[in-house]
Amino acid sequence: MELGHGRKPIVERIMEPAEAKEKIKNLVQIPIRSQIANEVIGISYGFFSPLQGFMGKADVDSVCKKMRLADGTVWSIPILFDLTAEEIAKLGLKPGMSVLLTFNGNPMAIMEISEIFDYDKKEMCKAVYGTDEAKHPGCARTYAYADKFLAGNITLVNRPKINAPYDPYFIPPLEMRKRFAERGWKRVVAHQTRNVPHTGHEWLMKGAWFQTYAELPIDKPYVGVLVNAIIGAKRKGDYIDEAIILTQDELRKSGYFGDHNHLTSLTFWDMRYAGPREAVFHAALRTNLGLTHHMYGRDHAGVGTYYGAYDAHNLLATVKDELDIVPVYSMNWLFCPHCGEITSEGLCNHKSEWQKFSGTVVRSIVVDGVKPPRLIYRPEVFDVMMECGEKYGFGSPFVTDDYLEKRIPVFEIPPMK
Numbered sequence: 001m002e003l004g005h006g007r008k009p010i011v012e013r014i015m016e017p018a019e020a021k022e023k024i025k026n027l028v029q030i031p032i033r034s035q036i037a038n039e040v041i042g043i044s045y046g047f048f049s050p051l052q053g054f055m056g057k058a059d060v061d062s063v064c065k066k067m068r069l070a071d072g073t074v075w076s077i078p079i080l081f082d083l084t085a086e087e088i089a090k091l092g093l094k095p096g097m098s099v100l101l102t103f104n105g106n107p108m109a110i111m112e113i114s115e116i117f118d119y120d121k122k123e124m125c126k127a128v129y130g131t132d133e134a135k136h137p138g139c140a141r142t143y144a145y146a147d148k149f150l151a152g153n154i155t156l157v158n159r160p161k162i163n164a165p166y167d168p169y170f171i172p173p174l175e176m177r178k179r180f181a182e183r184g185w186k187r188v189v190a191h192q193t194r195n196v197p198h199t200g201h202e203w204l205m206k207g208a209w210f211q212t213y214a215e216l217p218i219d220k221p222y223v224g225v226l227v228n229a230i231i232g233a234k235r236k237g238d239y240i241d242e243a244i245i246l247t248q249d250e251l252r253k254s255g256y257f258g259d260h261n262h263l264t265s266l267t268f269w270d271m272r273y274a275g276p277r278e279a280v281f282h283a284a285l286r287t288n289l290g291l292t293h294h295m296y297g298r299d300h301a302g303v304g305t306y307y308g309a310y311d312a313h314n315l316l317a318t319v320k321d322e323l324d325i326v327p328v329y330s331m332n333w334l335f336c337p338h339c340g341e342i343t344s345e346g347l348c349n350h351k352s353e354w355q356k357f358s359g360t361v362v363r364s365i366v367v368d369g370v371k372p373p374r375l376i377y378r379p380e381v382f383d384v385m386m387e388c389g390e391k392y393g394f395g396s397p398f399v400t401d402d403y404l405e406k407r408i409p410v411f412e413i414p415p416m417k
């Protein structure tokens with residue numbers, strides 16, 4: 001039995017279509033949007049273990065007030081299924097009923113409704129995001145929820161078809177643990193990303209690899225880095241998903257890492273930008289994926305100026321004894337012209353000469369199309385990024401209106417066989 005977050009067994013809540021076909025015949029159908037579909041996948045494959053479904057009021061309340069599920073397990077972000085009162089009345093939904101969730105017109109999962117409830121959205125925002133300002137993207141998402149929430153266990157009845165180029169990177173928890181075992185990795189450190197890697201990111205991973213290796217013998221490669229890209233809702237100016245996943249893997253393919261210490265994968269999740277609370281959520285998620293260590297840099301999963309640079313580190317410290325994943329902290333990595341190499345804040349003493357990797361600099365490089373120095377950007381990574389822009393991004397590796405409208409979906413739910 002594989003144990004995940006909270007030392008609870010990881011269960012795949014998946015029913016084979018042959019069995020499910022009969023069960024779903026007469027169920028009321030509810031079409032779901034992509035955020036909810038992402039979370040149905042998260043629940044049913046065990047990414048969100050020990051959750052077995054969407055949360056009820058006791059869990060939501062406890063998560064908001066105590067950062068724990070009602071049973072005491074550390075959990076930081078409510079996982080909610082929302083619906084309007086009108087839809088609930090129209091469909092005649094009641095606790096005790098099972099319903100069929102559909103996505104892009106096809107059956108996806110059964111939900112056993114256990115509760116229908118309200119929750120104060122302002123209170124939720126203050127607890128989870130530390131603010132109730134509508135301009136915080138996590139609060140905006142919360143305010144956009146319909147007014148009622150449905151709790152209930154989820155069973156996937158029709159597996160998603162992951163489209164190219166993402167298909168090799170969808171590795172659910174039970175499969176991921178096998179991959180780690182095959183490689184002989186005793187420790188694996190998670191790298192959370194939504195970026196095309198520059199050499200600062202590369203060194204973040206390399207530094208964490210050294211930190212994770214620590215006292216282990218070096219006769220064999222015992223430590224791996226898992227890049228776990230968050231794939232979900234995009235904002236204009238983000239890197240396109242194809243570029244993120246393919247450039248991260250390019251670091252391995254072109255030898256900056258290798259099969260012996262590097263693997264790239266993805267998790268479907270719409271970022272909440274909850275900063276410290278999202279850092280705790282990432283710890284649970286990556287524990288379920290079988291990771292032993294998790295790197296946390298500056299302003300992890302933050303947005304704007306809502307969180308201090310190391311707030312996430314401080315919040316993690318309050319629950320670290322209950323987590324089965326070791327936080328690996330790091331400062332910013334940057335380029336030092338004096339050293340002529342990548343360095344970390346707190347390492348060399350040429351502070352006035354340091355060149356930070358700002359988003360603006362990277363963007364101007366892309367616009368110019370001139371290959372940057374290899375100490376800043378690996379040429380192979382740069383090429384893959386630009387190719388992705390041409391192939392998938394309608395001419396740009398950054399998200400544009402065209403991309404939001406016409407991109408290839410990451411996954412689809414196929415017609416049921």
Ligand SMILES: [Zn+2]
Nearest residue numbers: 336339348350
């Ligand atoms: Zn220096």
